[in-house]
Amino acid sequence: MFRPKPIVEPGLTVDEAKALLQKIKDGDIKTCAHCAGIHARACPRVRKMTFVGDEIREISFWRDDKYNNDDTIWPSDLQEVADREEA
Numbered sequence: 159m160f161r162p163k164p165i166v167e168p169g170l171t172v173d174e175a176k177a178l179l180q181k182i183k184d185g186d187i188k189t190c191a192h193c194a195g196i197h198a199r200a201c202p203r204v205r206k207m208t209f210v211g212d213e214i215r216e217i218s219f220w221r222d223d224k225y226n227n228d229d230t231i232w233p234s235d236l237q238e239v240a241d242r243e244e245a
């Protein structure tokens with residue numbers, strides 16, 4: 159399975175990571191339905207989407223190694239940081 163490369167900000171503290179994870183849990187931040195990450199703009203994984211009204215009729219994705227996910231935060235990375243001991 160595709161394993162996104164870790165891109166958590168180097169400066170993200172354990173507390174910040176925990177706070178973000180809590181926001182995901184509370185529903186304040188939604189993870190993307192298409193890539194399971196968090197990003198501010200349209201999903202970089204989606205290559206093409208066709209809508210009928212509000213419903214997605216057709217969707218195609220970039221190959222996992224063919225799109226730029228540098229601006230995506232992965233919950234698994236947040237968890238990794240949150241699990242770290244404070245130095």
Ligand SMILES: [Zn+2]
Pocket residue numbers: 190191192193194195197200201202203
């Ligand atoms: Zn996405």
